[in-house]
Amino acid sequence: MTLWPSGARWDRRTAEQLSTEQDAALRSQLEHAVGPSSPFWSARLAELGPTPASLGSAAALAGLPAVGERDLCPDGDPLGAAGLVLHQGEAGYATHASGPALRRALLRRIVAPTSYRAVVEADTRPTSYVFAGLALRYPVASTRADLDLVARAGARLWQVLGLTSADVVVSALPSGSTALVQGLWLAALSSGSPLLAPGDDPVQVLDVLSLVAATALVVPPAGGGDLLRQLADAGAPLSGLRTVLVGGAPDDRERDDLLDAVDGLGGRDVVVLAVHVPDGHRLLWGECRESAGRTGLHSYPDLELLQTVDPGTGDPAGGAPAELVLTQLGLRGSALLRWRTGDAVTAVDSRPCPACGRTVPRVTGTRRGALVPTVVLDGAARPVDLRAVAAVLSTRADVADWAVERGAGGAGLLVRVRAAGGGPDDLASAVAGALRSRAGVPGAQVVLVDRLAGGRGLSPDLWQAR
Secondary structure, three states: OOOOOOOOOOOOOOHHHHHHHHHHHHHHHHHHHHHHHOHHHHHHHHHHOOOHHHHOOHHHHOOOOOEOHHHHOOOOOHHHHHHHEOOOHHHHHHHHOOHHHHHHHHHHHHHOHHHHHHHHHHHHOEEEEEEEOOOOOEEEEEEHHHHHHHHHHHHHHHHHHOOOOOOOEEEOOOOOOOHHHHHHHHHHHHHOOOEEOOOOOHHHHHHHHOOOOOOEEEEOOOOHHHHHHHHHHOOOOOOOOOEEEEEOOOOHHHHHHHHHHHHOOOOOOOEEEEEEOOOOOOOOEEEOHHHOOOOOEEOOOOOEEEEEEOOOOOOEOOOOOEEEEEEEOOOOOEOOOOEEEEEEEOEEEOOOOOOOOOOOOEEEOOEOOOOOOEEEEOOEEEEOOHHHHHHHHHOOOOEEEEEEEEOHHHOOEEEEEEEOOOOOOOHHHHHHHHHHHHHOOOOOEEEEOOOOOOOOEEOHHHHOOO
16 A cells, blocks of 8 residues: 555655655556556556566656557457456465565464455455446446545545535535545545435435535536525525535536536635546545635645646647546556546646645646547437547558548537558548547548648647537
8 A cells, every 4th residue: 555654744745755755656556566467457568568667667657658448448348447457366465465464464364364365355356346437438446455545545635625524515416336426435434524415316405405514515517506506596504515516627617607606605605626536546636725726636646646648649748738647556456557537637736736735746727528528420429539539540551640620510520631652542431430440439520631721630629628
């Protein structure tokens, strides 16, 4: 487990301390977990060439191609997600567990074999699942040790949000097996806060608010403002409300709507703060109360490594906006390495937060799921993974240049390609077929052009639009 040593302040480490300890946690994750025990990553590293030991620093890891859900499940079958689950068992545990943990386990093996099995299984056996996916839907596994780590990170989240065990939380998020729902429950549990989750039906939320003196209300980013207005119009007892948590990074329009709804509550001192978990991840990030949401989402450098890539090419990003890429440290169920989250961000800021002073990296300008927008294709609205589209176009030797944008009237997908020398006469048809089979995108309009106007790559109007 990669939480900082006992007694150390997790949110006040120096940049040098963070770098040294994060690299150590990364080496442990690569050499003792992901490298030897993940079927997907074992095969991928063997194909690409680097060894887990050679990737044990943030700088070295940045040279490894990032992957997303379509790389994991190229045919769209969610069964491919099993490749992220670490397959260790007792033999793998004995080989790769840390020295102190292994010594404790071996002692228990002598005096209490049943207890020994429980220790091994806590780190190696998946016992809980949530669902993730932007263009696909696949399960993400957690061991019991993972859930303990998520809960301990949740206690940190409560600190960032300025919540305490005295807060009573009511969640109006849709019920479902998601990392956000699970993470909120574990955070409240570890912090001693009552949490009631009636679902997203306004009538049921109103009933619960009539029973408890809620101090914090969790709402979705889309429609959260309308829900607050409905509750206020229905006479919901909100006099004790001091925090509105937005379950998912809101865009500017959604945040403004929520702030307007809060103003309509009658001048009460209520703070609107975002809580967000990147797709595929299990740890919830939050905005600090001191900033009232102005300084970004605070992360956990001992539990994750955050990097960015160019949204179109997947290369290390040189500017903004970029796609957020994360590597989990210490999680042993489904393990993510250089995972493309689909979130577009302005930056990963490692400077101390100007509001609260915490020295953890902050993710600013987050646009959740921006790289997987909903597009009308073949008469139906579908999520389109633009990362997979870019990968198809970039790897074709018969395509010299390409650009992707929305079709006429904002509907459909228009792909302009310039043929390389010796390309097939039916290149447009071949590209359309490849997009269908390899990126899961049917009905894209592919046209051949002599030159590209407006530049190569993904149109920002496509992947940043809501």
